[in-house]
Amino acid sequence: MKNTLATLPSRRTLLLGGAAMAASTLLPRAARAAGFPNRPITFICPWAVGGTADQSMRVLCQAAGKVLDQTIVVENRAGASGMIGAKAIATAKPDGYTIGQIPISVTRFAQLNMLAADPRTDFTYIARTSGQTFGIVVKANSRFKTLADMVAYAKDHPGIVSYGHAGVGGATHVGMEQFALAAGIKLNAIAYKGGAPALQDLLGGQIDMLADSSSWAPQVESGNLRLLATWGEQRPPRFRDSPTLKDLGYDVVVDAPNGVGAPKGLDPAVDKVLRDAFRQAVASDDFRKITDTIDAPIMYLDGPDYQRYVSQVYDQETRLIARLGLKALLQQG
Structure with missing residues (x-):
């Protein structure tokens, strides 16, 4: 019994020491997140001012800004079918102060050499938000x-x-x-x-x-x-009186959902703050009103699920590019 009791302090010391080491690893992240955001966030919209995507993203950013108690400034960087803005997001500093809208077409254009980034690895996905009515x-x-x-x-x-x-x-x-x-x-x-x-x-x-x-x-x-x-x-x-392609017997569905993302390498604690904010923003009455106005169905996914969705679409696009001969069509202009 004496020998057993004598070993207990060393075990406790070992356990406490391990906990202290773990805390020392986690605390810097928690501390950074606790002060985030302490200045305005730039939100890159890859489309022109006034379009349906721009309208919905501005309302979304206003709602997320209320949650964060910080201003989110929308910056339009239109061009190249949204890829100029997507590239700007991918190459920004991963501190959470530059985020933006990522169109799902990044999965196609990256494979068509129109985006110098890999959508599977070069973004931190925060939330899938809404689709479009084509x-x-x-x-x-x-x-x-x-x-x-x-x-x-x-x-x-x-x-x-x-x-x-x-x-x-x-x-x-x-x-x-x-x-x-x-x-x-x-x-x-x-x-x-x-x-x-x-x-x-x-x-x-x-x-x-x-x-x-x-x-x-x-x-x-x-x-x-x-x-x-x-x-x-x-x-x-x-x-409601107009049929969908599926109603008419064609197995074709295109809704091109958009989402919010940041560069790769985002601190997990900052990522969580942003994911929580945009989850609440998507659920807000203001965002639902604008999506109803522009016929954009809510298609929310949290960041990790959005990441998996992007990888699935990337594989689908690989097959679609080959089937439609898109590389040849682009070369033809």
Whole structure:
């Protein structure tokens, strides 16, 4: 008994010493997080001012800023289908003071050599936020009353039916080509620098159809355009009378969810602070109101789940790039 009791202090000392060592490792991180953020955070939006993505991100940042009790300043760095902004995020200092919106298209453009970063390893993912409502629209006086009308005509006239999209390799182009492949038709794809000029050309009669996010919504509601189909899993609340591609028998879903991320190497404690803030921001009434306004379904995922989702999409994009021959299309301009 004497020998056993004599050993207890040394064991306690050993255990306490180990706990002290662990605490000394964790405390600096906790201390840094405790003071974070102590100055404004820059949020890089990779899209132009005034667009639907810009609108939703500004509201999201305001809501997250309230949680953090700190200003989040939105900085627009548009261009190259969102890749200029994505690159700026990837190369920023990983201190939590530069974060931004990461479009899921990074998984495609990185493989097309349009982003000098690996989306699987060069970002810290904070939250997936919301998707987009894409659709195929025609003028109200178009010969195509339904998507079936268009498909039937396109089968008889391969390569004649034209559609506008917002850039080769982007969600609207790739989604439309996925649909065309599933439908067994050949369309004439016309690339624009954005959805707005494509919409104007559709209204002016220069193209037959437009594939875009909900920029067309006001024109559909006013009766100037007809919505043939949307591309999500479910019909958007504002357009419940319009079928999805899945409703019409095509196994194609495109919602291109966006998310918030930071450079790789972010301190885990700072990461947790940001993840908590943006989780609450996504759940806020203000963010839900803006997403309802722009038909952007909430698609929240916490950072680790978002990271896994990105890796899954990266593998899917590898196969899609090969199937659609996207590298050759980009070379053709």
